[in-house]
Amino acid sequence: MQYWIMKSEPSVVSIDHVAERPGQTVDWFGVRNYLARNFLRQMRLGDLGFFYHSSCPEPGIAGLVEIVREAYPDPTQFDPGDHYFDPKSPADDPRWSTVDVRFVRKTRLLSLAELRDHPGLAGLRVLQKGNRLSVTPVDEVDAQTLLGLLAV
DNA sequence: GCCAACGTTGGC
């Protein structure tokens, strides 16, 4: 199993929103960065996502989700009325992918400050200066550390 | 609102 940190602005999609969705499932639309897209394409059924709230008063990990559908074309890239419309994406070779994730559970808020304070997590990609990727891999050791801190 | 960091675009 692989682990990922997946960032979302809670004002757009929060962990509570996921829990309230039909089937407790949402698609991870709107990724428009090639490296992040490649990570989406590496995701496999059953992978665990740490759901991270960003651009909000208390950024940090707020819950867990599970990958329930592997990468497929992000429909928003073909919708001219959509914020994420990409006129340059070929219909026969879609540029952007999405996955479906399902709610697993909420956790206590593991804040960014607390993540930074933990020496063992210094290598975590999301803590690196200038990191802006919305989807990043987490190695097994770091994942276990996170799960421990979350008391899961 | 500010600013650092980074990705993308487009002229040359």
Next chain:
DNA sequence: GCCAACGTTGGC
């Protein structure tokens, strides 16, 4: 292929 300009992200 270079690089300046611009846009976006995201913490503070």
